[in-house]
Amino acid sequence: MPKKKISIKDIARSLGISITTVSFILNGKAKEKRISDELTLKVEEYIKHVGYRPSHLAQSLRLGKSKVIVFMVEDISNQFFASIARKIEEKAYKNGYKIIYCSTDNDPDKAKALIDTFKVRSVDGFIITPTPDLESTITELIEEDFAVLLFDRWIPSIDCSYVVVENEKSAFEATSHLIQNGCMNIGFVTVASDQIQMIDRLEGYGKAIEAHGQNKKVLMLPFHHLSENSASHKIQQFVKSNTDLDALFFATNYLAFEGLQALNNLKKQIPNDLLVVSFDDHYFFTLFQPNISAIEQPLETIAEKLMEGMLKMLNGNGDPKLDFKIILPNTLHIRESSDFKKI
Amino acid sequence: MPKKKISIKDIARSLGISITTVSFILNGKAKEKRISDELTLKVEEYIKHVGYRPSHLAQSLRLGKSKVIVFMVEDISNQFFASIARKIEEKAYKNGYKIIYCSTDNDPDKAKALIDTFKVRSVDGFIITPTPDLESTITELIEEDFAVLLFDRWIPSIDCSYVVVENEKSAFEATSHLIQNGCMNIGFVTVASDQIQMIDRLEGYGKAIEAHGQNKKVLMLPFHHLSENSASHKIQQFVKSNTDLDALFFATNYLAFEGLQALNNLKKQIPNDLLVVSFDDHYFFTLFQPNISAIEQPLETIAEKLMEGMLKMLNGNGDPKLDFKIILPNTLHIRESSDFKKI
């Protein structure tokens, strides 16, 4: 038989006092509202004794705040997002917030539908990796006074807070690094996507190539539902048909994994035949032989900044439209795959 | 300026009818409650026109159901849990449920504290990978009529529904497979933990070893905060001090990663020097050279069964204490690391 839940009303009745008094005491307003110390103590003891806990549902309804943050990413099972999820979780809980997650698959319709459902749930804030075509939905969200924070990518056309990394700069650096190590024909493997972070990475690569008077060689894999085999297969084609390639720069780690598979099938040696660098570091890159050079995003800092910004918006200290725009630097880890000295 | 949220009361007033009527229509009870088709239509159109959406908060408060499921795992950034998270998400959303996640780090105190906070939030159900020492907390949860479903591991001492895999059987099979491939000295690398799934895996290994009259060689790494280097280091020690080892069976994939690192440091060749098998398959096992044999847990089915069980409990068709105990078979993928023929 389930223990009947005890409410503030039960407490008031048991103690022969009013609900108001109990509420004041619960919310630490006893002094301010001139409840005697004696009664305060008595109520506090009784509350502890019966193990009363206020209903968050009722509080949320009354206060219009649910203490829930939505974490909407492209795919929660992606290591990058899962890691961020893990890190923001702690900070959220510490501040009394819970996190609901959801994955968009980068599908605008799905994203819109999800945002729509959450509005109804009166969540307080949204941490979002935006899909394409989400400008108006996000603008609405902000207009309706939800706290919104974009990350991983942002939307240039709207004024919304975000936490992102220096995609272009890091791609430029990594490409330059390859050039300095003697590469003359660097291929860039990316996905066809209008996500800003992908565009920036391509841009960084392009600028470095141009700065050294080299030629761009870009493989754009179709974004949607690129089955693993086909990606790997297409990378093989790319390498075979560009016989002068001496390096590959992968725009994401999952592309790199496909690429490593492809190079392995082609019996290409890294770094002897081709140097390799990838955006977005991964545990596996240090396990793989040879170790793969990669650009590491500062996960911990991203998570920190996300929660810092979110909490600032939620506590709404004055600023309703807080301008929280953070661009974080990455770290290029040069490993065996792009540096003969490391072998 | 945020659009003022429109409530059922606003609708009633605008249309000059009662709240009750609107509510009936909203809940599809117009016919049953004898609201005229004419009025029903009028209200439905008005609702669509103003884009009214009922407040879930108020509904939850009234109905005592929040349509929220807690997904409490050891670590949401762990690939296994993240994958399950991704898969149950879809099924949950399809049924109108949202998922709040949290990580316990296998710390009983943290787990208890988390469960405690969620009770207050009046969530409907819990999907839990239990930490040690959680019997009484979970028993309480069930007594208080929450839907509870354990997974990955379960607690023998209490009667609670679960979804797990055949740990012992699969470990037995994998060990037997190594023996059939000529191994005479198989080392088992695991963590010191009283988690039932780890015990079962050890048990399966042990029985297979005994069945063939061989000797057990078990390396138990300390569970808590095993820093990566120390794990890898200890595995190196283990291999060095057991010169006759001809195979290693890792109880989890993260242990295998450490082990691969260790074997690499020792310049051991797989499978020439040592055969390798791991519990819990991983994408990298097929990327790694040589491919690593592994036992794959049926993620999709686990997720399916979890939501099937959860929904059954939540819809509470008669059975409040649904006996939902599922044990799923795994698949052993024999790859290059444990089979010379595959090389």
Next chain:
DNA sequence: TGGCTTTGCTAAAAGGATTTACCAAAAGTA
């Protein structure tokens, strides 16, 4: 016409909290 059923709709309670406005009694002041 009187009594019964059906039709069409509504008032109000409940769910659990917060908060404003107010009220009595005691204490202070002149």
Next chain:
DNA sequence: TACTTTTGGTAAATCCTTTTAGCAAAGCCA
């Protein structure tokens, strides 16, 4: 003593829905 202030508290509205119980009018039957 008469008035003001302080002390210690409470009643009731509010947040938004669902749902029970019930009411008036119309329709039906004899």
